[in-house]
Amino acid sequence: MTINQRIKKLRKSLGMNQGEFGQKIGMGQAGISKIEQDGNTVIDQNIRLICQTFHVSEKWLRTGAGPMESDDVSTMLARLQEEMDLTDLEMRLLQTYFSFPAEERQTFLAMAQKFAARLAAEKSPEERDRQREQATLDAVRQEFRDKRDSPTSTPSTITTTAK
Known part of the structure; x- marks a missing residue:
């Protein structure tokens, strides 16, 4: 199979x-x-464009191997970017990560x-704020209970006597 036939085969497979x-x-x-x-003849520029655009092995396109x-x-990564709609930042992160040797990764x-x-x-x-608010609320409740239950507290109701 020639490079020309492989290009046609690729196009049809797509x-x-x-x-x-x-x-x-x-x-x-x-x-x-x-x-x-x-x-x-297929010029090198077109071979590279085909390989990059369609994620084809240059070795396969040139030789069939x-x-x-x-x-x-x-x-x-380019395929992943297309499939997952990755941002440029996500792509740079992935490219950088995969540029390191396996041990460093x-x-x-x-x-x-x-x-x-x-x-x-x-x-x-937010959780710390909720805990502080709850602790303050608990302290106020306890203070209220202590005052209510204290033997020295005075009744807050006024008693009236019948005439």
């Missing part, structure tokens, strides 16, 4: 016509028709787990 496929990589339908014809889908981290994860455990153990500012 369920696209030549115009749709070309639009994704900035080419017209006629340009795609031309690069799908056996014997026509290996799987069609690319398995490099940037391609997988494990160290980072261990630290993140400790951080999360500490956060979970701490009370939120």
